[in-house]
Amino acid sequence: MSRARRRAAAPPPGRSVLAGFLSLLGELLITVGLVLGLFVVYSLWWTNVLADRQASARGDQIRQQWEQPPAPTPSAATEPGALDTQGGVGFLHVPSMKNGEVLVKRGTDSEVLNDGVAGYYTDPVKSALPWDPTGNFTLAAHRDGHGAKFHNIDKVKTGDAVVFETRDTWYVYKVFAELRQTSKYNVDVINPVPKESGRTTPGRYITLTTCTPVYTSKYRYVVWGELVRTEKVDDKRTPPAELR
Template sequence: MTALRPEREDSYGEQPYASHGGAPHAGRGAGRHAGRRGDPPTAPMPAITDRQPGAQPPADDETMALRVADLRSGGPLSEPQRASVASSAAPATGGAPGGRAARRKAAKRRGGRHGGTREEPPAPPAEPGRPLSRVEARRQERLRRPGPAVVASRAIGEVFITTGVLMLLFVTYQLWWTNVRAHAQAGKETHQLQDDWASGKRSPGVFEPGQGFAILHIPKLDVVAPIAEGVSNKKVLDKGMVGHYGEGSLKTAMPDARTGNFGLAAHRNTHGEPFRYINRLTPGDAVVVETQDDYFVYKVTSTLPVTPPSNTSVLDPIPKDSGFTEPGRYITLTTCTPEFTSKYRLIVWGKMVQERPRSKGKPDALIE
């Protein structure tokens, strides 16, 4: 212990220097040294009667401590001794030279008792299994509870997501599922017609709206679709069938008529889309109408790319803008344009070039 070091160090029998070169006190150290038990006897230290100016004591920690204590008591100090005393005293002041004011400034910089506020340490995390206090529970509940802006943004986002999903489902239904269902219905109707014709259940005559009576073939487009009476979306067109203009003011002739215009309509997009690519037909391409008794073969003659839906003159016995100038046996195909819209109509005309009984087999247009 530091408080005990001066008393213990005096027991080694070493005599302190005299303040003015006087004789050392020889008996003090020797008496104490001799009186201690267990210490080996030692010869008394020679007295130091004179000291030379500037003499340095031996570099011993214990000896230095004794001499520093004695020199502080009033002896003269040399320059090296003053430096030693200053260096040994510096740690006692906390390493901040300059007196009390300097120490206060250093304490303020360190955030001490008089140097501003100290940051409170963060609260330790709750121990697992320890029940929360009421204040902690309320604080955590407030942190977990979303604000009004978050709630509003979530609601708007859910509305957009729901709308997007519904639109995607609607587009999928229109572009894919309606075609799947219409193809199935049209194929079933086509096979039913062929079976009825083979069994003799049907005969030519007047047909009910929505009733199938013929089959349309467009070899270039690989189209085979049943033809039904009427152009109703629900009864005919949405089922993937081709509708015949046979009602009201838009009534047109049947294929077996001696003269007239056989007018047909079908979807260009969705619901089987039988007329999806009739814009690709060119003059000379074949269009075949198959009935219970005959094949009627037409050749494409002209096309009207765009016309208003109100232009019903394209269905006249001698269609306007078709190039026909006299009565004959014609066919007119109508559909919507541009694709995926119903703003305008696309018209394709053809002229009958062959009538062949079914008993004689298929015409060349269906064999090639």
């Protein structure tokens, strides 16, 4: 081939630089896409696996402790958290969520909820506990990632059962109101008498809260229930009818 033909066949220098840039850009975009994809898998799947594993192990420890003679807890009836250090006060059962039993611990910050549990509020409004004569047992849990224990909160409807299990008692609640969206700064929903639920007098309430819409934390989703009865735990820990 003559020198003139080789010169004619060579690509223009500008086009070669542009092609190289576009190729590099494409590779970078693919890499970024893969990293983002892996992050989503980690956030929405792997954190669930880790949290469920940890919560299950801790739940087993709690049940083993329950098989031993109870330690004296003279202030347990009046002080939320008196039964609870790093363990848990009991297990929440919400059949309509189809999420099995949920260990309940003290506190609602990320360090607690990321362990795949539900936590009861100590701030900004102090939660009552189920055995208190009146008050609002107020709980929070993640809706996505880290166990996502309240992912199906939108499946809970008025009339559904919510059961809380302790060492010696089943507390059976009945859902009476739902608030599908409210500001995350609306602390009135966890007041001892949650008036937005329609109740105006003291009672024995339970409140479930989590983020909404799904995969965001912009608003809060709230479900309220009221205690309808208690049952003593028998030797076989036979669950109440609502869980059978």
